[in-house]
Structure formats: C-alpha cells, structure tokens
Amino acid sequence: MIAALARPGTSPLHRIAAAPKLAGLAIVATVLFFVDEPRLLAAAFAAALVVARSTGTRFAEIGRDLRGAAVVLAVLGLADWWLIDGPTAIAVVLRLAAIALFAHAVTMTTSTAELTEVLERIFGPAERLGLLDAARAALTVTLALRFVPLIVEEANAIREAQAARGLDASPLALAVPLMVRVIVRSEALADAIDARGFPPEGARRGAARHIPARPPSP
Amino acid sequence: MTTRDISLVALMAAVIVALGVVPAIPLAGGVPITLQSMGVMLAGLVLGPRRGAAAVLVVIALVALGLPVLAGGRGGLAVFAGPTAGFLLGWVLAAFVTGFLAQVFEAPEKSTPVRTLQLTLAAIVGGIVVLYLCGILWLAFFMKMGLAKAFAVSIAFVPGDVAKAVVAALVTVQVRRAVAIERK
Numbered sequence: 001m002i003a004a005l006a007r008p009g010t011s012p013l014h015r016i017a018a019a020p021k022l023a024g025l026a027i028v029a030t031v032l033f034f035v036d037e038p039r040l041l042a043a044a045f046a047a048a049l050v051v052a053r054s055t056g057t058r059f060a061e062i063g064r065d066l067r068g069a070a071v072v073l074a075v076l077g078l079a080d081w082w083l084i085d086g087p088t089a090i091a092v093v094l095r096l097a098a099i100a101l102f103a104h105a106v107t108m109t110t111s112t113a114e115l116t117e118v119l120e121r122i123f124g125p126a127e128r129l130g131l132l133d134a135a136r137a138a139l140t141v142t143l144a145l146r147f148v149p150l151i152v153e154e155a156n157a158i159r160e161a162q163a164a165r166g167l168d169a170s171p172l173a174l175a176v177p178l179m180v181r182v183i184v185r186s187e188a189l190a191d192a193i194d195a196r197g198f199p200p201e202g203a204r205r206g207a208a209r210h211i212p213a214r215p216p217s218p
Numbered sequence: 219m220t221t222r223d224i225s226l227v228a229l230m231a232a233v234i235v236a237l238g239v240v241p242a243i244p245l246a247g248g249v250p251i252t253l254q255s256m257g258v259m260l261a262g263l264v265l266g267p268r269r270g271a272a273a274v275l276v277v278i279a280l281v282a283l284g285l286p287v288l289a290g291g292r293g294g295l296a297v298f299a300g301p302t303a304g305f306l307l308g309w310v311l312a313a314f315v316t317g318f319l320a321q322v323f324e325a326p327e328k329s330t331p332v333r334t335l336q337l338t339l340a341a342i343v344g345g346i347v348v349l350y351l352c353g354i355l356w357l358a359f360f361m362k363m364g365l366a367k368a369f370a371v372s373i374a375f376v377p378g379d380v381a382k383a384v385v386a387a388l389v390t391v392q393v394r395r396a397v398a399i400e401r402k
Contacts, residue, residue: 147232
C-alpha cells in the first residue's frame with residue numbers, strides 16, 4: 001500500500017470528527033463557487049492558508065503535496081487571462097486554490113479508516129433500500145483515493161525506466177505498461193484484502209473463510 | 219462484486235482522477251478539454267458496462283465529497299449545479315454504453331485492427347454520442363441555452379474526443395492482451 005496523506009497530530013482539525021469536516025468542506029466548496037468578488041475570495045484563500053497551517057504541517061510540505069494542483073491552476077489561470085480577462089482569472093485561481101487548501105487540510109487530518117466509516121454511514125440508507133452494500137461501496141471509494149498516488153508513482157517509475165533506455169516520453173508507450181502494472185497491483189491488493197478476511201461475510205466466492213484474521217500490517 | 223471487482227473499479231476511478239491532473243485546456247465558457255473523458259471510455263472498454271459505470275459513480279462520489287478530483291481541481295456539490303453537470307452525470311451512461319458495446323463486439327478470434335476499430339466505435343457511440351446527448355440536453359434545458367447554441371458550443375470538442383476514442387481503443391487492445399479481464 002502507499003502512504004496515506006493523513007498525518008497524525010493533535011491540532012483542532014485533527015480532533016474534529018470526520019463527518020462534520022467533510023460536510024463543512026462540501027458547504028465551503030459550494031458557497032465559494034457562487035462568490036465572484038475577488039476581495040472575498042482573497043479572504044477565503046487567506047483563511048484556507050491559516051486552516052491548512054493550523055494542522056501543524058509546514059507550508060513547504062503543503063506546497064510539495066499540492067505541486068501538481070498548482071501547475072494545473074497556473075495553466076488554468078493563464079488560459080482564463082488570455083481567453084476572458086485578468087479579474088476573472090484571479091477570481092478563478094483564488095477560488096480553486098482556497099478549495100484545494102481546505103480539501104487538503106481535511107485530507108491531512110482524516111485517516112483512511114475514519115473516511116471509510118463516514119462513507120459507510122452515508123451509504124447506509126441506500127443499503128437499507130437494497131441498492132448497495134455499504135461496506136463494499138465505502139471500501140471502493142477509499143481504495144480509489146489510495147490508488148491515485150500509486151498511479152502517479154508507477155507512471156514516474158516507467159518514465160524513468162524508458163528514459164534510461166534512451167526512449168522519448170511518449171504518452172502511448174507510457175499508457176499501456178502503466179495500465180498493465182496498476183491492474184496487476186490492484187489484483188494483488190484485492191488478494192491481500194481477501195486474505196485479511198474482508199468482507200466480513202457474504203458474497204465472497206471461492207475464497208477460504210476460515211483463515212484466522214491477522215492484524216493488518218502498518 | 220468480488221474484492222477483485224471492487225479493486226478494479228476503484229483503480230479505474232483513480233485512473234479517471236489521475237487523468238484530470240494532466241493539464242487541461244480550458245475553453246471559454248468553462249468547459250475544459252480534459253483527458254478525463256478518455257478515462258471514462260477506458261473504464262467501459264476495459265471493465266465492461268456494469269463495472270465501468272461503477273468506476274464513474276465512484277468519481278462522482280468523490281466530487282460530491284468536495285474533493286478536487288475533476289480537471290482543473292474542480293469538485294464539490296457546486297459542480298452538480300454548473301454548466302458541465304450534464305456531461306459529468308452523462309459519464310455513467312457513457313461508460314455503461316461503451317462497455318456494453320465492447321461486450322457485444324467481443325471476439326478474440328478477430329484480428330487486432332478489426333478489434334481496435336470495433337472498440338473505437340464503441341467508445342465513439344458511448345463516450346461521444348451518448349455523452350454529448352446528456353451534456354447538450356442539460357445545457358439546453360437546465361442552463362437555458364437553447365438546443366442550437368448548446369449543440370454549437372459542444373461540437374467543438376468532438377475532434378478531440380474522437381482522437382481520445384482511438385487512443386482508448388489502442389490502449390485497451392494491448393492491455394487486455396497482457397492481462398485477462400472479463401468484461402462485466
């Protein structure tokens with residue numbers, strides 16, 4: 001498994017339960033989309049910086065986490081400047097940067113286990129209607145979040161290997177080995193989950209269920 | 219769904235998210251050209267209709283949670299009220315139809331070019347025709363743009379999306395040669 005973005009800590013944000021944090025994030029993100037006033041957005045951005053720093057993580061580290069998002073934001077901002085106008089570009093960049101920081105603050109202070117638990121609760125009503133299995137649905141969403149950095153990591157590894165063999169960076173030559181490698185890793189992960197006794201009961205076909213559950217490795 | 223199904227669905231959802239990090243080209247009006255629609259085609263082509271659509275639903279759940287997983291760092295409930303919501307929700311149907319057609323065309327004995335062509339067709343029908351229908355209807359009626367204007371705004375993206383369908387088909391044929399995945 002890959003390292004989660006969550007960092008242990010005792011900051012105020014760490015101590016708030018996951019559900020209110022996620023609800024707050026959804027509300028903030030929604031409200032910010034209806035704000036166009038640059039000064040208000042600048043204030044939101046400043047607030048987001050304070051909130052992100054309050055988790056105890058240094059700005060340098062936060063910057064490293066959000067480097068990818070920053071590149072996308074820069075491209076978006078330049079394009080908006082060119083296609084629409086300066087004030088719009090500033091508003092768009094401030095809004096998205098504030099949301100990204102708030103979202104990252106939640107991610108940094110919420111463990112995967114907490115997130116899964118909240119998702120299970122959200123999916124609960126659908127389960128009672130017989131639409132889905134809450135535990136499995138929550139696991140799927142959490143796994144997806146953990147797979148994103150894994151894909152980036154594999155992409156970098158393949159690109160380095162190709163560069164070492166003197167190959168140019170070609171998207172198609174990257175896509176095929178990347179897909180194959182992450183599919184293989186996802187199947188290995190599924191087997192590891194099965195070996196640890198998930199799901200607790202039910203529709204697992206063909207897998208031995210009497211294996212004593214071992215505590216998951218850290 | 220077995221644990222492998224869950225893992226594959228989560229993986230394709232992550233692929234769609236990761237493709238959003240590849241810099242997008244935003245066009246005026248706020249509808250960006252992104253590689254994420256190629257991820258939707260891939261989900262259908264690689265996993266089949268039900269798991270492909272499930273992968274898209276996972277992405278939509280992440281958006282609703284407020285995570286910035288769409289191209290350009292967009293996310294949050296506001297997206298569902300915006301101009302591109304029709305395309306976002308249309309992804310579910312697009313992945314399903316793409317996967318369904320890929321299943322219908324399933325024929326391992328055919329040559330690689332034929333299979334690539336068939337999968338391209340599946341991706342075009344699901345990922346372009348069906349998707350644009352959802353997106354254009356949303357723009358026309360919920361955004362009160364009118365059918366003609368909604369059509370004109372969207373049609374500019376078709377050439378790029380056809381190219382994405384071809385790439386998705388090429389990648390799928392080679393990936394499925396290396397790993398055996400049943401479409402379901």
